Amino acid sequence: MIRVVSTISEMRQARRALPEPVGFVPTMGYLHEGHVTLARRARVECTSVVASIFVNPTQFGPNEDFARYPRDLPRDLSLLEPAGVQVVFHPEPSEMYQPGATTYIDVGPTAQRLEGASRPGHFRGVATVVAKLFNVVQPQKAYFGQKDAQQVVVIKKLVADLDIPVDIIVVPTVREPDGLAMSSRNTYLDAQQRQAAPVLWRALCWAQELWQAGERDARRLRREMVSLIEAEPLAQIDYISVAHPETLDELEHIEGPSLVSLAVRIGKTRLIDNITLGGP
Secondary structure, three states: OOEEEOOHHHHHHHHHOOOOOEEEEEEOOOOOHHHHHHHHHHHHHOOEEEEEEOOOHHHOOOOOOOOOOOOOHHHHHHHHOOOOOOEEEOOOHHHHOOOOOOOOOOOOHHHOOOHHHHOOOHHHHHHHHHHHHHHHHOOOEEEEEHHHHHHHHHHHHHHHHOOOOOEEEEEOOOEOOOOOEOOHHHHHOOHHHHHHOOHHHHHHHHHHHHHHOOOOEHHHHHHHHHHHHHOOOOEEEEEEEEEOOOOOOEOOEOOOOEEEEEEEEEOOEEEEEEEEEOOO
């Protein structure tokens, strides 16, 4: 039976009893098949699996959806247990951030672009909570989805720069049949918006088709993606990027692997997605 713990001391006690290696799947809950895929992968590669369910307030801006972010712990547990998760860490914000806490992690320029530019302070919150979770859970491996590509870059840099002994395992994006990347925020979409949302995937596929046909001008790829998305009346572009996959520096000419990513609002719902050109 899956064990749910809500305090750091309980989690540390539970961790001591887990056979190693331990795999860790950090989530904000309201899980979907993408999260379950991470848990299943962890179960295959690790003897024990821990997941966290924590809607982290420090990665939300003042006008973002922290208060209305979907939460359903019983539903989440019903998905995690058959996937092989043994322990779920489900703390309250007051447990993770003690009164008077003032220490945060700044991961530098990589976190200030794209999502970081659109959501100031977001990755400071992400890096800080992930470092805290790694410290509490002490996993050998941690599993993240490629859908949050910039988050993966930030966390890999966090681990490398601070010498945190955790292997970061990146799992391919899980998609709906029409290509829409699975996301907890997809539940915000009404029927008409849901029909429009796969425009993100179509734009990425079009960029990939152009690249496969020999196009290496990153500026043209961006223009073509903009044109495709602007043809969808419900879509409003936040950013479209063709960048180096590690530094996230924008490219003019593609010479090696590149990360094509975008953020688009469908109605009031902000969706992100990405693909890698020329990578594994």
